[in-house]
Amino acid sequence: MTFAKPLLALSALTLLAAPAVAGDAAKGEQVAKLCMACHSLTDAKTKVGPSLVGVVGRPIASVEGYSYSQSILDYAAKAGAWDEAKLDSYIENPKKDVPKGKMAFGGVKDATKRADLIAYLATLK
Numbered sequence: 373m374t375f376a377k378p379l380l381a382l383s384a385l386t387l388l389a390a391p392a393v394a395g396d397a398a399k400g401e402q403v404a405k406l407c408m409a410c411h412s413l414t415d416a417k418t419k420v421g422p423s424l425v426g427v428v429g430r431p432i433a434s435v436e437g438y439s440y441s442q443s444i445l446d447y448a449a450k451a452g453a454w455d456e457a458k459l460d461s462y463i464e465n466p467k468k469d470v471p472k473g474k475m476a477f478g479g480v481k482d483a484t485k486r487a488d489l490i491a492y493l494a495t496l497k
């Protein structure tokens with residue numbers, strides 16, 4: 373009985389972490405080309421933006437040494453870590469959740485492309 377609670381909490385977390393629509397990571401790799409001008413997808417290097425390696429599940433605005441906008445730091449304080457839902461919202465419209473953020477990118481409006489992209493981002497370790 374002692375183990376029941378943590379186990380339940382764990383399975384609830386797993387459920388929450390599951391993306392609403394499972395994306396296709398192979399297709400997402402193509403979409404990710406939109407991000408490569410400003411983000412490294414292969415190593416920890418900072419470009420215009422912070423590296424996106426390991427971004428799924430990572431605390432928001434947590435890359436050490438990167439100079440984030442106050443706006444994304446404020447968002448991080450209330451939103452915690454990047455999960456699929458938060459990434460989906462941010463990538464659709466970077467100014468919605470982070471109104472004065474410095475990511476100068478219009479967003480990916482196609483929901484399927486975003487799901488594919490996030491599935492690909494989840495493979496970057």
Ligand code: HEC
Binds near residue numbers: 408411422424444477
């Ligand atoms: C024109 C450059 C540019 C492009 C293109 C761009 N980004 Fe960004 N991105 C940034 C900058 C700059 C930040 C830092 C935002 C801040 O400090 O407000 C950022 C931040 C982020 C963050 C938050 C990272 C963290 O450590 O919390 C994510 C996630 C992100 N971008 C995803 C993407 C994705 C996915 C794409 C492609 C679809 C993309 N970005 C395209 C410049 C860009």
